[in-house]
Amino acid sequence: MQSPLPPKIRNFLWLLVALLATGCSTTKFLKDDQEFLVKNRIEIVSPVKIKKKRNLQNELATLYKQKPNENFFFFIPKEWFYYRLQDTVGKSRFSRGWKRWQMRQFGEEPSIFDPERAEGTERAMQFYLQNKGYFKAKVESFTEYQDRRKNQKVVVTYRVEPRQRYLISDVSFSSSDTTIDRLLQEIKPNTVLEPGSPVDVSLYDQEVKRVTDYLRNQGYAYFIRNFVSGLEGDSSNNQVDLSLEVLPPPNDSVHRVYRIGNVYIYPQYNPSEPTENRIDSIGPGIYFISTDGEYGVKPKTLINALYFKKGDLYRQIDFDRTNRALGNLGIFRFVTIKDERDPNNQELLNYRIFLTPNKRFEIGTDIEVNTSNSPFVGRRLLGVAGNLSFRHRNLFKGAELFVGNAETGLDLNLSNLRNLSQLVTTLDIRLQTNLYYPKFVDYIHLWRGLSRIGFLRDGFYEEVKEKASTRIGLSYNYIEQFDFTKNQEGRDTTLQLYVINSFNASFGYDFRLSNRNRFLINHVGIDYLSPNTTTHFDTLILNKNEFLRRSFDKQLFTSLLFRDFNFSYNSLPNRFGESFSLIT
Incomplete structure (x- = not known):
């Protein structure tokens, strides 16, 4: 009886079955005293409710000193590739290189359970919890076998008892330097070590940074965080009175102001x-x-x-x-x-x-090839475009940046290769220039006015003045469209359909709030569109479509206050390496 499955699919299924079978047999490579670590688990035990318990569990999971092997394509253990690719004796250079490539792509060193690493994970978790304010936290690990008959696959469970979390009751600041001590008392009300907050090392780090930044902005040019002592405190009933001291510099009794x-x-x-x-x-x-x-x-x-x-x-x-x-x-x-x-x-x-x-001049070129559909030719076209870019830094010796781009594109009808006069269906020429001036020019004092009436958040206007650059843009675009038909004598002929000339001028700002945030704002914009159609195009298309005919009229668009706004944002990667972008 002939199999209904095609040979390729049948061979793939046989290979799949073979891989599954061999994947389950990786334990045959183990020595008598070895076991695979197949899973880690965290069990949090607490008589009181823990805020954000799931977050705490995820944070503790980042402290594993040993992790199970992953699978390739969901079910093939990566350690299987590791074992199968170890034998390179007598292999050719090509075979050894091929195996090394497979190892890098698919293989993974087997995760052989190590009790010492489990103990290291216990200590890391306990230390982490103590730094979060769980001073009496306890962590223990337990092992069990996934398959009790063979005892070759281990599951490790970490039993975590955070116990009561210590909270801040009060905080005091002091320094033997009387000037520093006075400044500390002035900024004490804004401390991040607020009563009721946990005694968390991360909060301490934030407070040290806050104190250090403040003092360095008060003339203390050589003040560093090492001059801030570690936290000391007295505790009772899980409440801690903290004290933070600014130490004097070596070989001196006071810090110098510069x-x-x-x-x-x-x-x-x-x-x-x-x-x-x-x-x-x-x-x-x-x-x-x-x-x-x-x-x-x-x-x-x-x-x-x-x-x-x-x-x-x-x-x-x-x-x-x-x-x-x-x-x-x-x-x-x-x-x-x-x-x-x-x-x-x-x-x-x-x-x-x-x-x-930096280099004053920069020239770049780019070539692009693509395909497109034309409603006039009725078939796919080959698009060819060339781009020449030019940058001039410091154009007028005032750090002005001039950026110019010239691009020419053609749509080619490859069915007319024998008749070169009918090869080009569309000609597109673009010229664009932008001049960036490294200073914010407040257009009709608009931004200052928005700041005064409270439309902008505090400090935003000053930030714009500091970081924004003024941009002036000019562009021109020429488009010419052709059609191929036969004349009354039956000969191939090329007819022009239309020509479009468009001009654009804009004035606005390029504002980078940070490396991840960027604003592009145009206040002034002038767009002029000048189409010229032929009788052939009017008869073929426009006379049959009133709405389309109006779109081929000459048009002028102007904006003197606000033309357009673009915003882009790129987030930082999270603990899983994931990030996102927002473009409006």
């Missing part, structure tokens, strides 16, 4: 060449250092990117904003800011800003 001294800027710094020795005073406390007085960029552009000046109190936030602003200019490959104590005044910090120029 102000900004001179700023030395190297606008064309090359680390492989000797340091330039010509010094030009540009402003109060600002000096440009070069070889011949050529800076490559307008001094005002760099000065506008500085968020500190001579005599200012040192603030870490100003340092970071300056570093970011200089980098965002786009004309420097590297930005390095170094501080040094003034030799004549130990309370002043001088800055040396080394700016390594």
Whole structure:
């Protein structure tokens, strides 16, 4: 009797059965004292309700020191590939390379149960729980066999008893440095170590960062988190009174406050060449250092990117904003800011800003091939497009970025290869330019007005002024469509259907709130569409469709206040490595 299944499917099913059979027999590779770890489980036991119990269970699951093997294609154990691919004796170089590739793609070292790793997991879980405020937590592991007859597959259960969680009753701040102590008392009301919160190490880390950031923005340029002591506390009835102390620096009784001294800027710094020795005073406390007085960029552009000046109190936030602003200019490959104590005044910090120029010009090309359908030809067409892009950084020596693109595309009717005059069905030419100015120009003071009436959140307008760049865009598009038919004499002929000329001008902003958030806003927009149709196209299409005919009229669209808005957001990966993007 002949099998109703095709030979290929029948062979695949036989292979599937064979793999299943061999997959179940991986235990034959085990030694007498070895067992496979096939599953980990967590059992949380608590007489009181635990908030976000599922989250806690998932967090503990990340601490496994040993995990079971995964399966390939749902049912084939990866350790099966590992064992089967071990034998390379006498194999050719190609065979050995082929096996190594299979091992990387499908194989996995067998997870042989290790009691020491299970104990390590117990300790890691207990330590984690204690850092979360469960000071008396207890974790024990138990093993059982999945198949009691063979005793070769182990399931490990971790029994977790968090017990009572310790909560914060009160927190105090202190320092032997009286100025620091006064500042600590000022910021105490905003502490993240609030009464009722758990005694959590992550909260302590947040508080240390908060204190450190605050002090570094109050002139303490060399204050680091190591000067903040570890938490100390007295507990009773699961309530803890915490104390946090700021320690004095080594060999001194107080922390020093610094102000900004001179700023030395190297606008064309090359680390492989000797340091330039010509010094030009540009402003109060600002000096440009070069070889011949050529800076490559307008001094005002760099000065506008500085968020500190001579005599200012040192603030870490100003340092970071300056570093970011200089980098965002786009004309420097590297930005390095170094501080040094003034030799004549130990309370002043001088800055040396080394700016390594980026390439001024950038040219790129791109070729695209695709297929499309044409309602006029009635068959698939081959599309060919070429793109030439050009970027000029620092166009007017003010860090302006000019971006130009020229693209030409053709739709080709391959059925007319013998008649080259009828090969091209569509011609598309696009020219686009954008000029980015590295400064926010508030259009008719619109954004300032929105901020004053409370339409924007606090600080958003200042953030826009700092991070947004102004963009002016111009574009032109030319489209020409052809049709192929026969004339009265029966000869092939090419007829033009229509030509469309379109022009666009826009004014707006490119605003990157962060590396993951981006706003594109156009306030002013002018679009002009100028189609020209032929009698042939009018007779063939437009006279039969009034709505389509109107769309081929000349059109002008203008916007003087708000044209369009685009927003993109990319999330951070979660603990599973998953992320998402939002584009509007």
